[in-house]
Amino acid sequence: MKVDVLVAEIGSTTTVVNAFNHIHTENPVFVGQGQAPTSVMEGDVTIGLNASIADLQRSLNTDSLEYDEMFATSSAAGGLKMTVHGLVFDMTARAAKEAALGAGAIIHLVTAGKLRRGDLKKIQDLNPNIILIAGGVDYGERDTALNNAEAIRGLNLNIPIIYAGNIENQEEIKLIFEDTKQRVYIVENVFPRIDELNVEPTRKVIQEAFEEHIIHAPGMETIRNVVNEAITPTPGAVMQASKLLGKYLKDIIVIDVGGATTDIHSVTVGSDAIARIQVAPEPTAKRTVEGDLGVYVNRENIIDLITREKLEEEGFNVDKILEEYHSIPKNDEEFRFVERLTEVATLMAVERHAGRIRYVYGPEGRATLAQGKDLTEIKYIIGTGGALTRLPAGKEIMMKIMEQDNPEHLLLPNKGAEVLIDHDYIMASLGVLSMKYEDAAAKLLGKSLGIDLMAIQNEESDWSS
CATH class of the missing domain: 3.30.420.40 (ATPase, nucleotide binding domain)
Known part of the structure; x- marks a missing residue:
């Protein structure tokens, strides 16, 4: 064949x-x-x-x-292990972290400011696949990133370095590493101005560096x-597929509940009203990873969140289930139990992914600010991964996202959002496929989700014109 x-x-x-x-x-x-x-x-x-x-x-x-x-x-x-080093945690360090997460990285260390001896020891012990250095808006502060580059050079690690900081430092960074074995990638600044994120160029280079160096793992x-x-980090491939869907469906959230983690990918600009009170820019495409929320490896964390007493009240014989617990449920009670864990992982991860409303007080009284990702315009909730695509109650679990009612979270007020399932469980595959065959990947994604993406896009075009 x-x-x-x-x-x-x-x-x-x-x-x-x-x-x-x-x-x-x-x-x-x-x-x-x-x-x-x-x-x-x-x-x-x-x-x-x-x-x-x-x-x-x-x-x-x-x-x-x-x-x-x-x-x-x-x-x-071990996946794509990275460490990220910026200037100010809420600015360049956060921007660098967003770029790394969106590329599919597992971030083991984030630092802000000049690296200390303890930080350098952690980097050595972690032995990451890639190190990302950022810091300073363009034509702003220079010394921190240069200091960190010199310190990392001194570790003598054969690890690729990505520099995505102040543009004025680019030539200096090349000189710092020119006599080493380390491959250096120079990228546009992830935070070129105070009010601007620029994460996509760095995401692309992270994936290129991953593909070049994964063969040595x-x-x-x-x-x-x-x-x-192409060889791509699996979470990065899911993000690629999410961005592709975003071209057609505009405002989406993709949920991937796994055995060890729960990943949330959102592609949405958010509302104009929230944008006017946002304290810091957010990427249009954002990924968060909840490393404590997994229905197999990290099941005990979710059981603790629910409490054993509550699960027993709901009719589960927790001890008996855990004695025979497998990554794939074997009977009706195990299916119900994994569905319960998946429900909590889903709702908790989406809540953590969402931004929040904050109130600050000044001379003129109380002011309302927004911080984090705005999910208030989401129109499609999409489930992928083993749990949500294979459990009978996957769709019902995701519908509960629209029942969350916390006015301080930038969650989904749109009770009519449509819930879709990646029935063929091929979203990650189509993400990497889309890098060469975008149209084919989009059509295959639509078939797996049970919708016609091309027709939806045409309807949007007709309406806008």
Whole structure:
């Protein structure tokens, strides 16, 4: 059997392969999916990759499977580990963090100001995949970023460096690292002016650096023997798909509840009213990661949030369930239990993602300010990931987001927002596919969500004209 494209999602525990055909036509097709345990710990990721392709062959009832192109997303080998270093935490450090998160990074350390000995030791111990240095608006403060670059150079780490700070420092940064083994990427400032975020150029370079250096991660050295197209961090691929959807649906939020974390991606400008009282700029496309909210690895955290007593009152035999707890529920009670954990993870993660109204008092009395991401214009709530796409109550769980009623949170007042499910569980695959075949990826996304994106876009164009 011959297909146009395979996309592999190489996770920390499972590798999934999705097959697509007719990519070059008006009607691209999702052919099927195979999966197998990830083999990164065996020192060769292609073992698990080939096993997942074999599983796909079995599901398609074919003895052989040929393909023209293979893309990949990866969160194996610890994912994309980064440290981020800026000038002021609420400004350049936050902007750099937004860029890194949107590219699919797992951020292990964020610092503001000049690096101290303790910070440098943490960087050494963490051994990140990439280090991001920012600091200073263009033609503003220079010394902090230069000091941090010199300090990081002194660590003698063979780790790529991205500089996305004050434009005046670019040549100096190159000189600091010119005699080292470290590859340096010079990017536009993530915070060029006090009222402007510029995160997209840095996001793009982070993904390029990830693709260039992921092949050196343990177990990933052989990845290029099989994959002949782009390799992207899995969360970054979901963000790419979210931004693609945002072109058609305008104001969306994408929820991915996983075993270890819950990721929220939103693509929305927000309302004009909130923008007028916003204390700091927010990116149009924003990602947050709740590392304590997972329905498998971090299940105990969610149980503590609900309390065992409450779960027992709701009819769950918690001890018995946890004795036999698997990443995939096996019976009705386990399904109900995971749905309950998923509900709490979803609502809590969306609440944390949303901005808030703040009241400050001055000589002229109380003033109302907004801080964080404005979700008040969201029109589509989209579920992806194993929990929300495979649990029977996934759609009902997401509908409860519209029931949250806290006037101090910039949540969804739009009770008529439409809830959509990534039924084929292919959003991450389509994110990386969209980097080369955007139209095909958009059509496949629409099919998985059960909507016609092209028709919606045409309706919007007709209405606006």
